[in-house]
Amino acid sequence: MRKSNLQFIAASSLVIIGAAFAANAHAGKTLDAIKQRDQVVCGVNTGLAGFSAADSQGNWIGLDVDICKAIAAAVLGDAKKVKWVPLNAQQRFTALQSGEVDILSRNTTFTLTRDASLGLFMTAVTYYDGQGFIVAKKSKITSAKQLKNAEICVQSGTTTEKNLTDYFKSINVKMKPVVFEGFEASVKAFFAGRCQAYTTDASGLASIRNKEATKPDDYLILPELISKEPLGPMVRRGDDEWFTIVKWTIYALLEAEEYGLTQANVDQMKTSTEPPIQRILGTSEDTGKLLGLDKEWAYRSIKSVGNYGEIFERNVGPQSALKLPRGLNNLWNKGGLQYAPPIR
Amino acid sequence: MAAKRHDWSWRSRATRGLIYQVLAVAAITAVIWFLAHNTLENMRVRGIQSGFGFFAQPAGFDIGESIFAFDSADPYWKAFLVGLSNTLRAAVVGIVLTTILGTLIGIGRLSRNFLVRNLCTAYVELFRNIPVLLQLLMWYFVLNEWLPPVSDALNPLPGIFLSKSGMAFPIPEWEHGHLVTIVGMALGIATAWFYRRRARAAFERTGVARPMLWPVLVFVAVGALLGWVAGGAPTALELPVRNDLNVSGGGAVTPEFLAVTIGLTIYTASFVAEIVRSGIQSVPWGQTEAAGALGLSRGQALKLVLLPQALRVIIPPLTNQYLNLTKNSSLAVAVGYPDLVSISNTTLNQTGRAVECITVIMAVYLTLSLVTAALMNWYNSRSAIKER
Numbered sequence: 030m031r032k033s034n035l036q037f038i039a040a041s042s043l044v045i046i047g048a049a050f051a052a053n054a055h056a057g058k059t060l061d062a063i064k065q066r067d068q069v070v071c072g073v074n075t076g077l078a079g080f081s082a083a084d085s086q087g088n089w090i091g092l093d094v095d096i097c098k099a100i101a102a103a104v105l106g107d108a109k110k111v112k113w114v115p116l117n118a119q120q121r122f123t124a125l126q127s128g129e130v131d132i133l134s135r136n137t138t139f140t141l142t143r144d145a146s147l148g149l150f151m152t153a154v155t156y157y158d159g160q161g162f163i164v165a166k167k168s169k170i171t172s173a174k175q176l177k178n179a180e181i182c183v184q185s186g187t188t189t190e191k192n193l194t195d196y197f198k199s200i201n202v203k204m205k206p207v208v209f210e211g212f213e214a215s216v217k218a219f220f221a222g223r224c225q226a227y228t229t230d231a232s233g234l235a236s237i238r239n240k241e242a243t244k245p246d247d248y249l250i251l252p253e254l255i256s257k258e259p260l261g262p263m264v265r266r267g268d269d270e271w272f273t274i275v276k277w278t279i280y281a282l283l284e285a286e287e288y289g290l291t292q293a294n295v296d297q298m299k300t301s302t303e304p305p306i307q308r309i310l311g312t313s314e315d316t317g318k319l320l321g322l323d324k325e326w327a328y329r330s331i332k333s334v335g336n337y338g339e340i341f342e343r344n345v346g347p348q349s350a351l352k353l354p355r356g357l358n359n360l361w362n363k364g365g366l367q368y369a370p371p372i373r
Numbered sequence: 374m375a376a377k378r379h380d381w382s383w384r385s386r387a388t389r390g391l392i393y394q395v396l397a398v399a400a401i402t403a404v405i406w407f408l409a410h411n412t413l414e415n416m417r418v419r420g421i422q423s424g425f426g427f428f429a430q431p432a433g434f435d436i437g438e439s440i441f442a443f444d445s446a447d448p449y450w451k452a453f454l455v456g457l458s459n460t461l462r463a464a465v466v467g468i469v470l471t472t473i474l475g476t477l478i479g480i481g482r483l484s485r486n487f488l489v490r491n492l493c494t495a496y497v498e499l500f501r502n503i504p505v506l507l508q509l510l511m512w513y514f515v516l517n518e519w520l521p522p523v524s525d526a527l528n529p530l531p532g533i534f535l536s537k538s539g540m541a542f543p544i545p546e547w548e549h550g551h552l553v554t555i556v557g558m559a560l561g562i563a564t565a566w567f568y569r570r571r572a573r574a575a576f577e578r579t580g581v582a583r584p585m586l587w588p589v590l591v592f593v594a595v596g597a598l599l600g601w602v603a604g605g606a607p608t609a610l611e612l613p614v615r616n617d618l619n620v621s622g623g624g625a626v627t628p629e630f631l632a633v634t635i636g637l638t639i640y641t642a643s644f645v646a647e648i649v650r651s652g653i654q655s656v657p658w659g660q661t662e663a664a665g666a667l668g669l670s671r672g673q674a675l676k677l678v679l680l681p682q683a684l685r686v687i688i689p690p691l692t693n694q695y696l697n698l699t700k701n702s703s704l705a706v707a708v709g710y711p712d713l714v715s716i717s718n719t720t721l722n723q724t725g726r727a728v729e730c731i732t733v734i735m736a737v738y739l740t741l742s743l744v745t746a747a748l749m750n751w752y753n754s755r756s757a758i759k760e761r
Contacts (some may be wrong), residue, residue: 142723146422186719190435193435267420
């Protein structure tokens, strides 16, 4: 955190210098470059439990991390062939624009401005989230509407600041944002009692309560969700081939869940005679060829990280430390929003 | 007599010099043009939109503290103004406090008292050797841990509240009487200026020194007091009031502002102390003895002999410290103070205009530094040796 200001300036300068010196990028080269260096470079969060955080051995784990692993498995045949680049909120877009990372899988909200003006493309939603608030239970606050004149801690460089302002304007309540550059400083300030509430995506709140609070039970996540936050990986514009690969790898993980393919049974399922399963696993049609990959691309992804449901359960689901309900992230046929176009 | 003609041959040193200079300027211009052009071109190719047009669009975010009213519907340029004013507020308060504290510590290091001298030395060695960002974070978290929550804010003096939400204090309610006070004070200052001119003229003429300091203070104070009485002696104060969730009314500074100001002041004061000490020690002891031999009192010797010489040594490095303090105030973003960098970060993230936002920050800090340097250079030329 201490270095993040410098890092930010460094990253920003980097993109300026990079843009100034780089020869013009050519479309369609990302896959070639990845194959040549035999590594996918993946931009992740510097530390958000459940989504992307390094464990005590230095292994990256989380939902965003597993997406990158699945892509590495599909493209290079090995989920371990990923170089992790932890990025803070301000660095993330410049890192992707300048080509420092191939894919940005860092709980990033899809919005029009980001999709249309940054030279980036959104791929597919990996987590449907919404912005919420956490308060200390002893403050007796049970609804966001009670946060009148409250000071609210928030991390800069996110869509949260704008949502916060919009929401309190809509309910006609005044509040004061206290904006921190670093994640740690903002969280520490909240738990020291500087602010009456802290705001970020609901998944982040669960992560923070679980990881950063000395007594998680002393804190309450308010029921209101004040925004739509569809999170997912982004790629650079101008390389449609790579964009398609990332998008369809995510769809393959969703389809796998829909048709009951799991990390454990995917090998047996290779003998399945059901056409959709045969298409996913490449035992009948060669869908990989259309993507510029081999026909077992989806099989390898599922084999290495499991289907979408397994990824969710393992990292953030009710059995994990974060205990987030599946909710909107259920498959479409189970009352959720996760709906993958068919692989055929 | 032959007319003086310029010799344009290669052998002429002036001609060669001119050519080198023109080439150097052309090369620098070409490099800058290449960088700017290629940046824009690459951004265009990558589909990154650019331009400063976004400054007129509504910012859409609130700012926690501002000395003038700001609403989220106001445009980005106004948000930048808020950031700039917050940066300036921290820098100006920091510079004033640093100068006072640094001078005291610096003089303290020359004290004949063992305890004072060594405490001041310890201060300097401690604070100038710890990175300033760590100090800011330390002060911020110390303030946040020590102060009580706003629901049971400390009330050390009537009307003053201290809590995690900051310090609230009474401010005079604005009445027309205060305007008369200001006019009275202005008249006092004018009178004092005339008195000083006359006193100086009298000194040049007769050699009799008249007191300079206390009559000036008396003129200003009496002017202000008379104005205040003439304005109806307004005494109404706007007092802060404690509510359920916070303290409102009166003046207030946030813990973020306190942390930034305290941190920068204490850090920079350790450097200023060394500058003041070295400045005083740079005046040879013989000067003090000579002043004594001429019959000057200690105060006169300090004012007329020692300080003018010491200031010449002190001012240039002091300027550097003022510049450092202003630039270091950009670290305020780490402790949540909405300075220029903080606002720019938010803007950058919402609009994605990295090049534009960084350019604005650089231009503003450059301007601030150049203005500070210009002011200090002007002061320096005033206090430099005047050869007569």
